[in-house]
Amino acid sequence: MKQALMLFFGGAALLLLVLSLIEPIQKAFNPDLSMQTPLSDSVVVRTDFDVKEEIEVVEVAEANDELISGKERILVLLESEPALGEIIEENIQLIGQIEHHTAFQHHQAILKLIQEAENVQPISVVCTGLVCNLAIYANSAERAAEFSQKLIQPSPQLPIESAEVRPFKEEEHNLVHIVLFMQAPAQR
DSSP states (O other): OHHHHHHHHHHHHHHHHHHHHHHHHHHHHSOOOGGGSOOOOOOOOOOSSOHHHHHHHHHHHHHHHHHSOHHHHHHHHHHTOOOHHHHHHHHHHHHTTOOSTTHHHHHHHHHHHHHHSSSEEEEEEEEOSSEEEEEEEESSHHHHHHHHHHHTSOOSSOOEEEEEEEEEEETTEEEEEEEEEEOOGGGO
């Protein structure tokens, strides 16, 4: 029993001796570099262009976009006859500009009409409460026109003031860009 205890304590002492020698050996072969670098929080990135100038331009552009209402953004978009990618990008911007609590109700009513229709699929649908911007796929140009006419009819769920419909083809797909301008809640 004494031998077992002596062997145990001898092994533990040998292990501690080896572990204590590891750190001084590491320091001898790997000098500490932390004292050679100045203490700072900044990060230096090498680049060929002036980053400060680029950041200022982006911030000004973002501030100007925030000043434009959803309806004004859509009117500018309609003038340019956008491609599908541009419609989707605009819808992403519109998500952050929901103007009224009825946006969800309009969105649900539109999706219900799309679901009830045959051979029509939504690509991008965003409602802000006063404007709904849609990109719809249909299996034929006739089907797209038929669905557009059904959608732009005013109803209690969709109090449409006016609408813009632009059918177009992109990569042999029949698409429709529909913009619904809703009545303001005070006018209902």
